[in-house]
Amino acid sequence: MVINRSQPDSLQPDHPALGDRHTVDLADCIHELPDGERYLYQLFSLIEVGDLTVTNPQGKVFHFGQVGSDLPLHLIIHNSGTCDRLLAFGTLGFCEAYMDGWWDEENNNLVELIGLFYRSNVYAKARDRVTLALALKIIAQRLRTVPILIQNSRKNVQHHYDLGNDFYQQFLDPTLTYSCGYQLQETDSLEQMQRQKYELICRKLALQPGESLIDIGCGWGGMLIYAAEHYGISGTGITLSEPQATLARERIEQKGLSDRLKIVIADYREVQGQYDKFVSIGMFEHVGKGSFATFMQKSFQLLTPNGIGLLHTIATQSNERNGAWVDKYIFPGGYAPQLHELTQELWAAKLSVAHCENLKPHYAETMKRWAENFTTNWTTITALDPRYDERFFRMWYLYLQSFEASFRYGGLHVYQLLFYKGKQWQLHVPMSFSV
Structure with missing residues (x-):
């Protein structure tokens, strides 16, 4: 290439x-x-x-x-x-x-x-x-994209996730999972890594047949489909992307799961009801610092008494949460939290942390595989839409390569925080596995 x-x-x-x-x-x-x-x-x-x-x-x-x-x-x-x-x-x-x-x-x-x-x-x-010019440019961009308002959140999501299902299908695995995988062997394929990630989450949540699961930021429905097929749950997926919702529904119907799974286009703040289990994978980075408490409070409200939740999110050790280039071209309005902010806000929302795991090296390997697929399938991608020109290619190649470097060498991490509602935590199934 x-x-x-x-x-x-x-x-x-x-x-x-x-x-x-x-x-x-x-x-x-x-x-x-x-x-x-x-x-x-x-x-x-x-x-x-x-x-x-x-x-x-x-x-x-x-x-x-x-x-x-x-x-x-x-x-x-x-x-x-x-x-x-x-x-x-x-x-x-x-x-x-x-x-x-x-x-x-x-x-x-x-x-x-x-x-x-x-x-x-x-x-x-x-x-x-x-420089002063750069500082002013960063401030102006943040004010345009800060996701406190629901309409800003929708615009931010559309900027990145509405590029087209056919575009994402060219570099994601068959499960259409756009988040960190879980590598058990160096030879694991991208699809194996994603299915292993879903299995890990299902075990941490101790999913049982007949339980209800809500997935905030469900993407193309990969987590819900896996949990329904392997653990017998019913569930609801929440997304702000109409193209994602359309394809997620088609995939659910093809699997014969329409009676148990549904996809709703909504902001997480608009969701009502209660569920036995809660999961959010790779969505919290788009919430914005001003809404950390709101997200955790909503998580509390969506869980039944003694319910269990898992938050899977990128986090950073740096004081710079989203670089100016990433904010302008890749994830407008994004804001990577620090670990202590997550635990503090969970505690403030009366949600207790039961387990924390860092998947930092797993995301570096995931990014590596995405970049390989992206470059291999570039000729196919260019035929999809005139937007996908040389400048777009270089922008996305830089995004994939720079994020891999950040997870491999820099200050980006990705945490899975398992939490529960109520005062008693009961030890259940093993929360990790190996082959």
Whole structure:
């Protein structure tokens, strides 16, 4: 798979041939470089672990980190405007430059390139130098997408999840599960990982035949279908995406489960009733900090006395909850919680935590498989809709690769928090398994 296909001449100004490139000692020319390029190299000079080579548009080659390490990386800057974008808008500008084809890693290995920055804490140090223009841009974007209002939540969901069922079918597994899988063996397929994740959740919830289950943020109904087929439950799935709901209903009907499962298009705040068990997988990241308490209180209300729930969500150790680029292009209005915020709000809602598990490395492996499927099926994807052009491809490739790097090397985690309503917790079936 080649990311850097032919670009317009305007994106590659007088970039020299390979033979015309020459290595330069940064110290000899640092004061002669434009402000943006000098700023970029100052950040790269913070690299302590790894081997990075940078070739600028004029063919000058610079080395950073430990030359000769096991995995050398090569950043090729095609357009000098890349550095200006970085200087003006931080990682937002740098990522937009990638979308426009202004830079590449020679072998398209964005996971390890981003991982190199994580290992040397470059991102955290760069955030200390955020410009006023970037700060104002971030604030403006957050105000447009903050999901306190239900209409904002709908818009945010539509931005990402209404790209089309046929689009997601090209890189997800047959269960159409768009959340972290659970790997038991290195050879596990993506579908095996997702089914193992569902099995893990079912065991944690101690599902029993005839019980009722509500799934907040049900996607295409994978969890409900699995639980109904293997544990005999009835259930309701809640989603804000009409395309998801339509396909979820079709899949439920094909499985002969329409008498036990239903899908409702609604915001979680609009849901009524009570259920024996509660689950929410990969949805809480879209709730927004201002609604953490509301979500937990609604979870309490939806559970019967002594009911059990499980919250599966991405969380972060960083003070930056959703980067400006991710907020603008991938998940508008998203806000990754920190673990202590989850436990505090559960406690405040009178829900007690029974078990907590971190699936961080499992999500890195899930992202890796999604990216492989995405690139393998790109030709098919481009035929689906004119929107899926080269810039869209690079945007999604960067999203998948950067999130894999964040789970593998950075501060992103994914937790499963098992909680219960009431004052007594009874030990039941094993909450984990192996093969």
